[in-house]
Amino acid sequence: MKSKNEFKMTLDGRSSNESFARVAVAAFVSQLDPTIEELSDIKTAVSEAVTNCIVHAYKEKIGPIFITVKLFGEGLVRIKIRDKGCGIPDVKKAMEPLYTTAGGERAGLGFAVMESFMDKIHVHSTVGKGTTVSFRKQLSLRSADD
Amino acid sequence: MSVRIECSGEAVTAYLDGEIDHHTAKGIREEIDAAVNTNLPTLLILDFRDVTFMDSSGIGLVMGRYKLLSPRGGELHITNTSPQIFKVMKLAGLNRLAVIDKGGRRVEIKK
Ligand SMILES: Nc1ncnc2c1ncn2[C@@H]1O[C@H](COP(=O)(O)OP(=O)(O)OP(=O)(O)O)[C@@H](O)[C@H]1O
Numbered sequence: 001m002k003s004k005n006e007f008k009m010t011l012d013g014r015s016s017n018e019s020f021a022r023v024a025v026a027a028f029v030s031q032l033d034p035t036i037e038e039l040s041d042i043k044t045a046v047s048e049a050v051t052n053c054i055v056h057a058y059k060e061k062i063g064p065i066f067i068t069v070k071l072f073g074e075g076l077v078r079i080k081i082r083d084k085g086c087g088i089p090d091v092k093k094a095m096e097p098l099y100t101t102a103g104g105e106r107a108g109l110g111f112a113v114m115e116s117f118m119d120k121i122h123v124h125s126t127v128g129k130g131t132t133v134s135f136r137k138q139l140s141l142r143s144a145d146d
Numbered sequence: 147m148s149v150r151i152e153c154s155g156e157a158v159t160a161y162l163d164g165e166i167d168h169h170t171a172k173g174i175r176e177e178i179d180a181a182v183n184t185n186l187p188t189l190l191i192l193d194f195r196d197v198t199f200m201d202s203s204g205i206g207l208v209m210g211r212y213k214l215l216s217p218r219g220g221e222l223h224i225t226n227t228s229p230q231i232f233k234v235m236k237l238a239g240l241n242r243l244a245v246i247d248k249g250g251r252r253v254e255i256k257k
Pocket residue numbers: 048052053055056057058083085086087088094095099100101102105106107108109110111112131202203206
């Protein structure tokens with residue numbers, strides 16, 4: 001299926017960009033007239049994936065984060081967030097709730113949040129090469145007459 | 147993001163303002179912990195009325211404050227959560243660690 005509208009950006013993996021990344025994606029998706037809840041679900045999932053690139057993939061370094069948002073007909077949204085960081089050795093394990101390699105104050109719930117707030121999530125990762133997280137969300141498409 | 151702390155008797159209330167993510171969590175944590183360590187409250191109230199966004203970094207923040215309070219018998223209350231914030235907290239099961247109310251209405255009671 002061909003997307004009707006597409007937005008791409010590359011930004012530095014600095015923690016000060018976390019807010020910008022989620023707001024930029026939400027602003028682009030807004031043209032489909034999502035509900036407030038759908039929009040905050042998307043913002044939250046994007047924030048989780050972008051934060052993981054910064055905290056886990058690049059750790060002490062600053063690397064690029066690649067974000068692609070595609071809007072399809074009938075309110076379908078696809079988002080990809082990619083890094084060229086350390087990769088995840090065992091994706092299945094990494095996605096288990098409460099699993100974290102960071103310790104400290106990380107809850108290990110980022111993937112659980114992404115899974116529950118988006119319709120579908122797919123994680124592709126190669127150790128030493130990087131990680132791509134893909135989301136899919138179907139918006140409810142309210143009638144346009146209000 | 148900013149934090150305003152109020153102390154009264156045994157309670158410390160932290161009024162959080164802005165967005166809670168990985169970028170802002172550290173500063174919030176330091177301010178709350180400084181107040182907790184000086185006042186040794188039996189009750190810590192985190193007031194979310196002016197919090198406009200929270201992700202799993204906020205979950206870590208709440209869990210961490212629970213771990214700080216609970217060894218000395220302190221309790222954690224969370225008040226005035228917006229629907230987005232309540233959804234994130236509920237998913238994380240924070241209602242099992244703290245009393246959470248959504249804008250004045252108490253919905254979960256700590257055992
Ligand atoms: N982009 C990534 N690159 C490398 N490792 C990652 C990446 N994303 C996640 N991980 C690994 O997967 C684990 C789980 O991620 P998840 O987001 O669920 O929890 P967390 O980031 O550790 O904690 P939280 O998100 O609750 O603050 C991480 O601890 C890390 O080991």
